[in-house]
Amino acid sequence: MIETPYLLFLGDAPDPLAAKVAQGIRDWRPDHAVGQYRMEGCKADLGLADMSLAEAKAAGARTLVIGVANRGGIISPAWKKVLVAALEEGFDLASGLHNLLRDEPDLAAVATACGRQLHDVRVPSVKYPIASGVPRSGKRCLAVGTDCSVGKMYTALAMDSEMKVRGLKSSFRATGQTGILITGDGVPLDAVVADFMAGSVEWLTPDNDADHWDMIEGQGSLFHVSYSGVTMALVHGGQPDALILCDEPTRPHMRGLPGYKLPSLEDLRDVALTLARVANPACQVIGISVNTQHMTEEQALAHLAEVEARMGLPAVDPFRQGAGRLVDALSAV
Amino acid sequence: MIETPYLLFLGDAPDPLAAKVAQGIRDWRPDHAVGQYRMEGCKADLGLADMSLAEAKAAGARTLVIGVANRGGIISPAWKKVLVAALEEGFDLASGLHNLLRDEPDLAAVATACGRQLHDVRVPSVKYPIASGVPRSGKRCLAVGTDCSVGKMYTALAMDSEMKVRGLKSSFRATGQTGILITGDGVPLDAVVADFMAGSVEWLTPDNDADHWDMIEGQGSLFHVSYSGVTMALVHGGQPDALILCDEPTRPHMRGLPGYKLPSLEDLRDVALTLARVANPACQVIGISVNTQHMTEEQALAHLAEVEARMGLPAVDPFRQGAGRLVDALSAV
Numbered sequence: 001m002i003e004t005p006y007l008l009f010l011g012d013a014p015d016p017l018a019a020k021v022a023q024g025i026r027d028w029r030p031d032h033a034v035g036q037y038r039m040e041g042c043k044a045d046l047g048l049a050d051m052s053l054a055e056a057k058a059a060g061a062r063t064l065v066i067g068v069a070n071r072g073g074i075i076s077p078a079w080k081k082v083l084v085a086a087l088e089e090g091f092d093l094a095s096g097l098h099n100l101l102r103d104e105p106d107l108a109a110v111a112t113a114c115g116r117q118l119h120d121v122r123v124p125s126v127k128y129p130i131a132s133g134v135p136r137s138g139k140r141c142l143a144v145g146t147d148c149s150v151g152k153m154y155t156a157l158a159m160d161s162e163m164k165v166r167g168l169k170s171s172f173r174a175t176g177q178t179g180i181l182i183t184g185d186g187v188p189l190d191a192v193v194a195d196f197m198a199g200s201v202e203w204l205t206p207d208n209d210a211d212h213w214d215m216i217e218g219q220g221s222l223f224h225v226s227y228s229g230v231t232m233a234l235v236h237g238g239q240p241d242a243l244i245l246c247d248e249p250t251r252p253h254m255r256g257l258p259g260y261k262l263p264s265l266e267d268l269r270d271v272a273l274t275l276a277r278v279a280n281p282a283c284q285v286i287g288i289s290v291n292t293q294h295m296t297e298e299q300a301l302a303h304l305a306e307v308e309a310r311m312g313l314p315a316v317d318p319f320r321q322g323a324g325r326l327v328d329a330l331s332a333v
Numbered sequence: 334m335i336e337t338p339y340l341l342f343l344g345d346a347p348d349p350l351a352a353k354v355a356q357g358i359r360d361w362r363p364d365h366a367v368g369q370y371r372m373e374g375c376k377a378d379l380g381l382a383d384m385s386l387a388e389a390k391a392a393g394a395r396t397l398v399i400g401v402a403n404r405g406g407i408i409s410p411a412w413k414k415v416l417v418a419a420l421e422e423g424f425d426l427a428s429g430l431h432n433l434l435r436d437e438p439d440l441a442a443v444a445t446a447c448g449r450q451l452h453d454v455r456v457p458s459v460k461y462p463i464a465s466g467v468p469r470s471g472k473r474c475l476a477v478g479t480d481c482s483v484g485k486m487y488t489a490l491a492m493d494s495e496m497k498v499r500g501l502k503s504s505f506r507a508t509g510q511t512g513i514l515i516t517g518d519g520v521p522l523d524a525v526v527a528d529f530m531a532g533s534v535e536w537l538t539p540d541n542d543a544d545h546w547d548m549i550e551g552q553g554s555l556f557h558v559s560y561s562g563v564t565m566a567l568v569h570g571g572q573p574d575a576l577i578l579c580d581e582p583t584r585p586h587m588r589g590l591p592g593y594k595l596p597s598l599e600d601l602r603d604v605a606l607t608l609a610r611v612a613n614p615a616c617q618v619i620g621i622s623v624n625t626q627h628m629t630e631e632q633a634l635a636h637l638a639e640v641e642a643r644m645g646l647p648a649v650d651p652f653r654q655g656a657g658r659l660v661d662a663l664s665a666v
Contacts, residue, residue, distance in 0.1 A: 130559050131558055131559040132559075132590075133558040133559065133587075133590045133592065133593060134592070135592070189527060190526075190527050190528040191526055191527065191528065192526070192527050193523075193524055193525070193526055193527070194522060194523050194524065194525050194526070194527060194530050194562065194563045194566070195523040195524065195559075195560065195563070197527050197562045198558055198559055198560070198561070198562060199559070222565075222608070223611050225464055225466040225531055225569035225570070225611060225612045226463050226464040226465070226466065226528075226531055226532070226569075227528065227531070228531070228565050228566070228568075228569050228608075228611075229527065229530045229531060229562035229563060229564075229565040229566035229569070230527045230528070230562060231562075231565075232555075232561045232562040232564075232565040233527070233561070233562035235561075236558035236559075236561050236562070237558070254466075257465075257466045259466065259467070259468070260466060260611070263611075271604075271607060271608070274604060275555070275561075275604070278556050278558060278561075278593070278596075279558045
C-alpha cells in the first residue's frame with residue numbers, strides 16, 4: 001500500500017507520452033496528485049502546480065511517484081539527486097521502472113537511514129496463496145481483449161469512475177504497474193510465479209458486499225501466445241460475473257506477433273465465456289469496448305453501430321462516449 | 334543439466350510410495366540408475382544394487398539424486414550426514430524437495446569447498462525469454478488433462494519410450510520436478526514468472542528435425558482454476574501438432590476443488606483444440622489416454638471401448654496396454 005497523496009516526478013521527460021503514468025494518475029485519481037516535480041528540459045506538463053520537495057511536503061504529499069519512463073534503462077545521476085533529496089525530505093518513493101529502486105545501493109542506504117519506503121511496483125510484495133476456487137460474495141467485472149494494449153485498463157477505470165459518479169459501490173483492481181501506481185495498490189500479475197497467479201487474483205478481489213463491483217484490470221489476451229497464461233489466471237482467479245470484450249479494430253496483427261491475426265469478437269466471446277463459466281457458471285458478456293483512436297468520429301460511430309448490431313450487445317468507445325452504457329449493462333447482471 | 338548416471342538416495346523412506354521419484358527414474362531411465370542408497374529403516378526397494386557412496390563412485394555415478402519425499406518439511410540430520418559425505422566423495426546433489434539444498438548453509442559451504450553442484454530442480458536456473466510465437470520445425474505432442482494428476486507425465490513418457498523402441502526420433506520434455514529428475518533437464522514451469530511461462534516452453538522445445546517429436550509433459554488443466562494459466566502457457570508456448578486428452582474417470586471432483594466437476598472429454602477437446610490452433614492451426618487431437626487404475630480390468634476395457642466409440646479416437650490406458658496405439662496415431666499427423 002503506497003501512501004497518498006503523491007508528488008508526481010516528471011523528471012526530464014523528452015515528450016508528454018513519456019509521462020503517461022503520471023498522466024494516468026492525474027486523470028483517474030486527481031485527489032492523489034498534489035503537484036508535479038519537473039527538472040530542467042522537461043517536455044511534459046500535467047497542468048498541476050510545479051512544486052519543490054519542501055513545498056510538496058508542506059502541501060501534504062507523502063510519496064514521490066516516478067511517473068515517467070527512464071531513458072537508456074538507467075536511473076541517471078540527475079534523477080538520483082532528486083530521489084535522494086526526496087527521501088531526506090521524508091517522502092517514500094514509488095516506481096514501476098524495470099530497474100528497481102531497491103537495487104540502487106545509494107537509494108537503499110538513504111531510505112534505510114531515513115526510515116522511508118521504496119515501492120517497486122513491478123515486484124510482488126505479498127506471498128500469494130494458491131487459488132482455492134471457492135465462490136466469493138460481491139460481483140466482479142473483467143475486461144478481456146482481442147489483443148494486448150487495446151484499452152482494458154482504460155475501460156475498467158472509466159467504468160469504476162462512472163459507478164462512483166452514480167453513487168454505486170465499485171473498486172478498480174489494478175493488475176499492472178500503471179494501475180498500481182494510479183490506485184496505490186494491486187497485484188503486478190506479470191511478475192507473479194506461475195503457481196500463484198490465480199491465487200493472487202483471488203487475493204486482490206476478496207469477498208465483498210453483494211452490491212459491490214470489482215472492476216478488474218485485464219492483462220494480455222487469451223489469444224496472445226506470449227501472455228495468454230496471465231489472462232487465463234484472471235479469468236479463473238477473478239470469477240467474473242460480467243465480461244467486457246475489448247478491441248482495437250485497425251490493428252493489422254497481434255501486438256509483437258507479426259504472424260498472428262486478431263481473433264473476431266465472436267471468437268473472443270465464445271472462448272472467454274466458456275472458460276469463465278468454469279469458475280462462475282453465471283458469467284455473462286455484457287458489453288463491448290472499442291478503442292477507436294485511429295478512426296475519425298464518423299468511422300468510429302459507424303463501426304460501433306455495426307458491432308452493436310452484429311453482437312447484440314452495447315458497443316461503445318469509453319474515451320469518446322463515456323462508460324455509461326457499459327455500467328447500465330452491469331445492472332442487468 | 335544434471336550429470337548422469339545417478340545413485341538414487343531412498344533415505345529412510347517410510348513406504349515404497351515415498352520413493353516415487355526414484356521409482357520413476359528406475360522405470361523410465363534405467364540406464365541412469367547405477368544403484369540405490371538406503372538408510373536404516375528404509376521401507377522402499379527399487380531392486381537395484383545397494384551401494385555405499387564409494388562403491389557407487391567406482392561404478393561411475395556422478396550425481397546423488399534425492400528420490401524420496403522428506404518428512405516434516407525438514408532435511409534431517411541423518412540425511413545431512415549422507416549428503417555431506419556424498420559431496421565430499423565427489424557427487425553433485427539433485428533434489429526436487431520444497432526445502433532447497435542451496436538454502437542449507439552447511440550443504441552450500443561443503444559444495445563450494447568441494448567444487449560440486451547443488452541442483453534444486455524446483456527453481457528455474459535459466460533466464461527464459463518472452464514467447465515469440467514464431468513457428469518451429471519438428472513436431473510436438475502435448476498431453477492435456479480433464480484435471481491435474483490424471484497421467485499426463487506417464488502418457489508422455491510411455492509414448493517417448495515406444496517411439497524409441499520403434500527407432501523413431503523423440504524427446505521427452507520435462508516441465509515438472511519429477512520429470513526433470515528423471516531426464517536430467519527441463520523447465521520447472523510452475524515456478525516460472527508469469528510473463529516468461531510460454532517463452533520457457535518455447536525454449537524447452539526448439540527447432541528440430543522435421544521427423545522429430547517432442548513429447549511435452551503436461552501440467553494442470555485448462556479447467557483447473559488454480560493452475561489453468563500454466564496449462565495455457567503449454568498450449569500456446571508448445572505449439573503442439575498433436576494433443577492427447579487425458580482423463581481419470583472415477584474422480585468425483587477436480588483435485589483440491591470440491592465444488593468443481595471434471596469437464597467432459599468433449600469439452601476438453603473443444604476448448605484445448607480451439608486454443609491450440611491459435612499457435613498452430615494444424616493441431617489435431619489424436620488420441621485419449623485414460624488412467625483406469627481404480628477400475629477392474631473388465632470395467633477398464635468396457636470404459637475404453639465406450640470412450641473410443643463416442644469420441645472416434647483411439648482410447649487406451651498406456652499403463653495397462655502400452656502406448657502403441659497412441660504412437661500409431663501420431664504417424665497420421
